Amino acid sequence: MASLALSQLLLAMTLLRLELESTFVPTVQSELKPSAGNSGQQLNPNNGVGESALVSSYVQLGFPNRTRPQQLPKNLTLPAAWTFLRPRMLTALGLTTECRVKQDGTRLCFCLPGYRWNARLCSLYPTCYSGVRSEIDLCRCRSFHGPAPGYCQSLTPVPADLALDSQLLDTLNLILKTAEATNLRWYLQHPHNHRRIFLRPGTNVFQMSTQGQAGLRVASLSRYWTGTYMSIFEAQGFRRRLDRVVQVPLKTEDVVRLPDELSISCAASTGFQLSCCVPLTKLNYTALWSPGEGSQASLYNTSDSQCLVLTVQRCPAADTTYTCTVHSPNLPPLVAPVSITVIQDGDTTCPEDFSVVAWNVTKAGFVAQAPCPVNKRGVVKRLCGSDGIWGPIQNSCTEAKILSLCLEAQLLEGQGKPDEEVPRILRELQGQVGVASTSSDLREMLHTVTFLASVVAETRTELTDSALKDLLTTTDKILDGNISALWTLAQAQEPSMGSDFLAAVETLVHSLSPQRHPFLFRSSNVFLQSQLLPHTSPPSYQMSYSAWPLLQARIPWHSLAPLVQNGTNVSITSLVLQKLDHRLPAHYVQGLWNTPYATPGLILVVSITADGQAFTKAELLIDFADVNGTLHCVFWDHSLHQGQGGWSDKGCQVQAANASTATQCFCRHLTAFSILMSQHTVPENPTLDLLSQVGVGASILALLVCLVIYRLVWGAVVRNKVAFFRHAALYNMVICLLVADACFLGSPFVPSGHHSLPCLATAFLCHFFYLATFFWMLAQALVLAHQLLFVFHQLSKYLVLSLMVILGYLCPLGFAGATLGLYLPQGKYLWEGKCLLSGDGVALHAFSEPVLAIVTVNALVLVIVVLKLLRPSLSEGPPSEKRHALMGVLKALLILTPIFGLTWALGVAVIVDQGSVVFQYVFTILNSFQGVFILVFGCLTDKKVLEALRKRFRFRGTQSSCSALSLATNETHTSEHSKERSEHA
Secondary structure (H helix, E strand, O other), rough: OOEEEEEEEEEEEEEEEOOOOOOOOOOOOOOOOOOOOOOOOOOOOOOOOOOOOOEEEEEEEEOOOOOOOOOOOOOOOOOOOOOOOOEEEOOOOOEEEEEEEOOEEEEEEEOOOOOOOOHHHHHHHEEEEOOOOOOOOOEEEHHHHHHHOHHHHHHHHOOEEEEEEEEEOOOOEEEEEEEEOOEEEEEEEEEOOEEEEOOOOOOOOOEEEEEEEEEEOOOOOHHHOOOOEEEEEEEEHHHHEEEEOOOOOOHHHOOOOEEEEEEEEOOOOOOOOEEEEOOOOOOOOOOEEOOOOEEEEEEEEOOOEEEEEEEEOOOOOOOOEEEEEEEEEEEEEEEEHHHEEEEEOOOOEOOOOOHHHHHHHHOOOOEEEEOOOEEEEEEEEEOOOOOOOOEEEEEEEEEEHHHHHHHHHOOOOOHHHHHHHHHHHHHHHHHHHHHHHHOOOOOOHHHHHHHHHHHHHHHHHOHHHHHHHHHHHHHHHHHHHHHHHHHHHHHHHHOHHHHHHHHHHHHHHEEOOOOHEEEEOOOEEEEEEEEEEOOOOOOOOEEOOOOOOOOOOOOOOHHHHOOOOOOEEEEEEEEEEHHHHHHHOOOOOOOOOOOEOOOOEEEEEEEEEEEOEEEEOOEEEEEEEOOOOOOEEOOOOOOOOOOEEEEEOEEEEEEEOOOOEEEEEEEEOOOOOEEEHHHHHOOOOHHHHHHHHHHHHHHHHHHHHHHHHHHHHHHHOOOOOHHHHHHHHHHHHHHHHEEEEEEEHHHHOOOOOOOOOHHHHHHHHHHHHHHHHHHHHHHHHHHHHHHHOOOOOOOOOOHHHHHHHHHHHHHHHHHHHHHHHHOOOOOEEEOOOOOOOOOOOHHHHHHHHHHHHHHHHHHHHHHHHHHHHOOOOOOOHHHHHHHHHHHHHHHHHHHHHHHHHHHHHHHHHHHOOOOOOOHHHHHHHHOOOHHHHHHHHHHHHHHHHHHHHHHHHHHHHHHHHHOHHHHHHHHHHHHHHHHHHHHOO
């Protein structure tokens, strides 16, 4: 009140007892001024002596300082308006209102205890505190610009009664009994934060009104409806309030046990802990564990719950069921059992493990459980298989903030004001998308958007442009590839999740306020264009989109002409969503079942709104780029497949291509459109997956055998530089392919996702070492070409080996690093749900193209080799040995190059014609058995390798009968021979 003037005003409702034979005594302590006076009873000046009357008058008392005197003077000057009366005595004065004047002349007027402003003034003037009208303060203070038009009046008793008419098991019924009640409002004040929330009709909230009473009904009651219920209404000229405290008891599902079952090995652990938690409420709950012998219970509180932890110090001798019983006075107890299974000798168990969290020894068939980290809710589970092998980790932990936003959105269906809460929740939800790390996080975010859409549609709430931008930014991040792995896990638990999210986004986009047009939003996965049709030109609409394959969408003028009449505001909104079609279930309407289809990666949503009313019937022309194969123009029908949705071609058809496009869809309604392409989808084939895994496993074993063979015979097979270069390249190819195959085979066991460092490392290593395999093959071919073309120009072994290392390792490292840096920020690096390179163009440009280029170069080298061998051979060493080495290289290239080249040539064929099962099988066999081919054609068919192996094993067989002198002689001979080869070189 620093801005208040020094003077204070008292607005008084005075009770004047006038004694006709008395005389006023004037004072100087205050000045009595009549202001808007009215009298409750008119005095007759001719009445007799001793007559008295009760008079009501509106007067104003002014004081020169900020402090009102503790006691008002009893002797006051009679108002000048009453001078026509004979002298009388003022015997009583009752004050009702106190006003304070601010420097700008605004009066803040408070009602004194027992008095209130009437309902008319309450509705016309704002409250003193927030500057807006408030129903909660019940008109205790009002703000007036200028003189106050009235005064606080004496309050009469509340002519109503608020009763609780239910047992609070599943439904809450509040009955307001009153003869008159207008402008009734319901509020709920939470017991913890004392926040007052407006209650309105919604999914679970119903308001009834009959003659003589009104009621509030809350269905599907939960603990979130606990608090003080307030009924605000008008009766007898005043705004009234009645309160009722409602304590909703907890239910069995509110009791959280960790774990809910446990198998324990008494040999590995002597004790264990069980926890039983209940939410904090105003009701007095107590928890008790039984049996409690040999145990110790401790109580601790968190921010929103109370937990009783039972520490069992000795392992029970047999299977035992521990029970947590939660009691509250006058309420039935809540019982939560936990079964403890003791692992006996001979039981199959999963060993102790420390993946993600610590997993204790668990009996086969049981699910081990562990708590979530701080600021997360839920539990981490892991099944111990019947064979004693741990299953995958099921992480249901959810960020506490995401859960809170989802709960707020769900309660918004009956609590709060959507026009204020929906934008706030959308703004806060956008910041949580980057925090999502589990499928539960993703599911709760999508549920939040779905709840908000339901509230917006039910209350016809209009979104501002900032709220819509927050929604579209959130949608863009949710559709991004960074969380694609979370979609796969979440959809396995909730198949209709993508369809529900599409419906929610459609609803929220249509809720843009008409005053916000035109509106444009563009991101990597979302494009939105909304505009008003002008009244001055003929109505027509066209939108263009540059992303393949959608080119443009048009609505003919004759479909819009009937709407643009008499100045009607018509708005058209076009929404393009990338990648969401891949998140929808593969459901089709009857007639599209026979062939598997794929969508091009986008969904188009068009809506028309005229004066706030949505129209779904209009002609729409959609032009697509050149797409081969059998095509169907379809839309997503949310009513198909028991509400899960499906693609339907009802009302849509493919028209003949025009001059600029190859495909045009014509539809007679507006909804989520796309196009089905039959040639781009291959059904899942478990046989191919199994064949690929078996082939890669066999390749790993074959490559290990290659390494062992090279370890045994290396010195015997590299007697000249050509042989050395050839086997050095093969040796490095074996190492690279071995590491790459191991990463490929282990990638399904690595937690996927762009936020998973092990997953990124696995994909990077696969890419790098597979590329290195082909680059070492290129190095081998180039060395051979140099030896053939430049016979008399010999390079040193150190220089050639250095160049081969640079080509074999640094070049693929540059390709792999550039791919990671380029595609990872865009969210396109990883394959959806896998720890491999994305198949969406990344693998084609970053892997297949370099490999095909290398295969082409090797083919040219083969041509050179063949032409060279047709001429007389020149060599630098012994002709037979040199020619043998060259023939070995030629044999390896003749065999390995067609294998690698044919494999990736077939890979291109598979991409072009994915419907061919033959190509799929041939490609899988040649690609996965590469290690076996290297073992057979690179080692086992090499005569020098076989000869060296025979000598090696023959020497070991006779080594035990040789003397020390013969062994020394052999070593001396070997050393001298090596020295001679070195000098020759």
